[in-house]
Amino acid sequence: MQTKITVRAGLLRTAVILLRSAGVTLLISVTTIFDAYRGAYRRVEADRRLRWWSQRLLDLVSLRCRVVAPPGFAFGSGRPIILMSNHQSLYDIPLIFVALPGSIRMLAKRELFRIPIWGRGMKAGEFISIDRRDRRQARRDLAEARRKMEDGIILWVAPEGTRSRDGRLGELKKGGFVLAIETGALIVPIGIRGASEVLPPDTFRGVRLGCTVEVHVGEPIDAAAYSSERRDELMAEVKRRICELAAIEPRQRTVSALPAGSPPEHAA
Numbered sequence: 415m416q417t418k419i420t421v422r423a424g425l426l427r428t429a430v431i432l433l434r435s436a437g438v439t440l441l442i443s444v445t446t447i448f449d450a451y452r453g454a455y456r457r458v459e460a461d462r463r464l465r466w467w468s469q470r471l472l473d474l475v476s477l478r479c480r481v482v483a484p485p486g487f488a489f490g491s492g493r494p495i496i497l498m499s500n501h502q503s504l505y506d507i508p509l510i511f512v513a514l515p516g517s518i519r520m521l522a523k524r525e526l527f528r529i530p531i532w533g534r535g536m537k538a539g540e541f542i543s544i545d546r547r548d549r550r551q552a553r554r555d556l557a558e559a560r561r562k563m564e565d566g567i568i569l570w571v572a573p574e575g576t577r578s579r580d581g582r583l584g585e586l587k588k589g590g591f592v593l594a595i596e597t598g599a600l601i602v603p604i605g606i607r608g609a610s611e612v613l614p615p616d617t618f619r620g621v622r623l624g625c626t627v628e629v630h631v632g633e634p635i636d637a638a639a640y641s642s643e644r645r646d647e648l649m650a651e652v653k654r655r656i657c658e659l660a661a662i663e664p665r666q667r668t669v670s671a672l673p674a675g676s677p678p679e680h681a682a
Contacts (some may be wrong), residue, residue, distance in 0.1 A: 417441035420611070423620040431474050431621055442467045443535025454621060457566075461517050468508030475612055476624045477505065481513045482632035489516045494597045495634075496564040498652055499604035500583050500660045501572035503623050505612050505627070510604070513629040516568045521559055521590065523575070531550060532627075544589060545576065547625070556593050563597060581610060583657050583664045586649050591637070595645060598638035603652055605630040605659025630659040 420571040423431065442463045450456040472479060489495055495570040497518065499506065512516060517540075537543075538638040542559045563569055571590040578584055594601050608627040632655050640648040657664055 417555040420622050420624040422622050423591055425620055428620040428643075434474055435471050436644045438467055438470045439532060443531050444618060446539045447531070447583050448536045453550035455538065457540065459519055464511050464539070466519075469506070471508040472512060475505075477509075477612060477620050478626040479509055479512050480626060480628045481631065482628055483589075484633055489568060490512075494560075494569045494599035495602060496563075496594050496599045496637075497568065497570040497602050497604055498573050498590060499570070499606055500578065500662065502578050502581060502606065503609035503613050504577075505609045506572070506577075506606050507628060509606060509609060509629055510570055512590070513630070516566075517566055518570050519562065521555075521571045523571055524555075542569070546587070552589060556589060559593055560597055561601070569593075573649075578610075581662060583653060583660070583662055586653055588649065589651070590647065591645050591649050592642075594637035595642055595648070596639055599637075600634040601637055601648075601652055602634050603632040603659060605656055605661065607660055627652070628662065632656075632659050 446455070446460060446463065446496040449459070452620060460640055495516075497510065497514070499510065507520070519539070519541050521542050521544050522536065522537075524545045527536055527541075527543045540562060542555065542557075544555045558568055569590075573590050574584045575587045593599070606627065608625060611622055612625050612627070613621050635648070635651060635655070637648060653664060
């Protein structure tokens with residue numbers, strides 16, 4: 415077995431990689447916006463562009479993707495499908511699009527859609543926003559996600575809601591699970607191993623080149639077997655599966671010490 419050789423890019427090369435990555439992102443965003451504007455948007459073409467973009471981003475850092483999936487794995491059930499994975503790096507996004515088939519779109523935080531051009535490109539390309547600060551708007555966003563799934567979109571959700579800073583899996587947000595139960599979706603748990611080595615969050619170190627990242631795909635979990643009252647049970651099962659697939663530990667919840675006689679706090 416050959417030893418994997420990786421190299422930490424210097425700041426100048428990292429800057430060049432990031433600029434080129436921004437360039438290809440701008441290109442597909444503008445193209446998708448233009449197609450939507452002239453009524454020529456086609457989902458199959460958007461799928462092709464997303465995979466081209468994703469592979470280009472991986473090539474810029476010489477990243478190799480290895481997919482580990484159950485024998486005969488395919489998205490052919492005719493059921494709504496929600497992918498749920500851990501999220502440690504910005505490179506998780508292109509990895510998912512390269513590793514898996516189908517018309518995959520992200521359920522992404524609304525703030526990303528406010529980024530000039532890229533945000534409009536995401537909306538034109540059928541990505542779905544979620545407003546985590548406005549419960550009423552969040553319900554409307556989930557209704558839109560449901561319509562997209564009924565029309566053939568495979569939804570990808572990072573149930574932590576943001577990238578992990580310590581590698582462990584944090585508390586999961588309930589929105590994706592509410593949607594899964596309401597639509598009777600199949601939840602496909604996914605564990606991404608090694609993406610944080612390429613570009614860890616909140617770091618000014620250079621990009622690491624030549625990494626091999628593994629995308630481990632688990633057996634689907636039938637959300638139709640769970641009621642709303644059993645949502646926490648479903649969340650716990652998905653969390654356990656993702657941790658196993660990603661070979662990571664769950665982050666323990668921290669509870670602040672309260673003065674004697676104080677009422678207990680409840681999570682939102």
